[in-house]
Amino acid sequence: NAGVTQTPKFQVLKTGQSMTLQCAQDMNHEYMSWYRQDPGMGLRLIHYSVGAGITDQGEVPNGYNVSRSTTEDFPLRLLSAAPSQTSVYFCASSYSPSGSWNEQFFGPGTRLTVL
Amino acid sequence: AQSVTQPDIHITVSEGASLELRCNYSYGATPYLFWYVQSPGQGLQLLLKYFSGDTLVQGIKGFEAEFKRSQSSFNLRKPSVHWSDAAEYFCAVAVTGANNLFFGTGTRLTVIP
Numbered sequence: 145n146a147g148v149t150q151t152p153k154f155q156v157l158k159t160g161q162s163m164t165l166q167c168a169q170d171m172n173h174e175y176m177s178w179y180r181q182d183p184g185m186g187l188r189l190i191h192y193s194v195g196a197g198i199t200d201q202g203e204v205p206n207g208y209n210v211s212r213s214t215t216e217d218f219p220l221r222l223l224s225a226a227p228s229q230t231s232v233y234f235c236a237s238s239y240s241p242s243g244s245w246n247e248q249f250f251g252p253g254t255r256l257t258v259l
Numbered sequence: 260a261q262s263v264t265q266p267d268i269h270i271t272v273s274e275g276a277s278l279e280l281r282c283n284y285s286y287g288a289t290p291y292l293f294w295y296v297q298s299p300g301q302g303l304q305l306l307l308k309y310f311s312g313d314t315l316v317q318g319i320k321g322f323e324a325e326f327k328r329s330q331s332s333f334n335l336r337k338p339s340v341h342w343s344d345a346a347e348y349f350c351a352v353a354v355t356g357a358n359n360l361f362f363g364t365g366t367r368l369t370v371i372p
Contacts, residue, residue: 234302
């Protein structure tokens with residue numbers, strides 16, 4: 145099993161550009177989520193999904209969109225990048241819809257810089 | 260609102276010394292509690308979790324944590340630290356009925372020979 149994979153590992157954008165961060169898991173997990181990690185702030189939840197076709201907002205959803213067309217994939221879209229979105233992004237998955245109550249498996253992260 | 264506090268931003272210990280990392284949470288009921296470790300440039304790995312039952316929980320890599328309801332704490336301990344334990348450690352809280360984790364700001368551990 146590859147676990148949770150994320151692409152790209154690094155990305156530099158200019159303000160106003162859009163892009164999609166990819167996340168895939170091969171563990172047949174129902175629950176998937178996106179976090180951003182900023183210095184001194186820990187991880188904050190952006191969006192999550194409890195199954196294909198179901199998504200919901202987390203703590204910091206503004207400026208981001210998600211969709212879940214398959215169990216395996218959960219892409220995160222930046223609509224119009226801003227310098228405040230410079231961060232490290234982590235995707236995670238869990239084997240239960242009640243993801244919070246079970247171990248979440250994290251991907252290696254994507255380091256995004258917005259100029 | 261729920262919150263998780265890790266009061267120590269950075270801790271330095273000597274190899275072989277004992278370790279305790281502090282975590283306090285603010286929540287009205289008993290939460291689900293987790294400790295994660297993040298090595299440089301890596302994702303997060305679960306060390307241990309507490310859902311209910313015995314308040315002393317054992318995890319991987321020789322770590323343990325104790326849930327103290329009266330103090331709203333879930334401190335992480337290790338009796339003898341190894342150089343490979345140098346990493347950042349995050350405490351996290353899950354809220355009943357919700358689907359997200361609340362993370363503390365992390366404690367960076369440095370191990371000196």
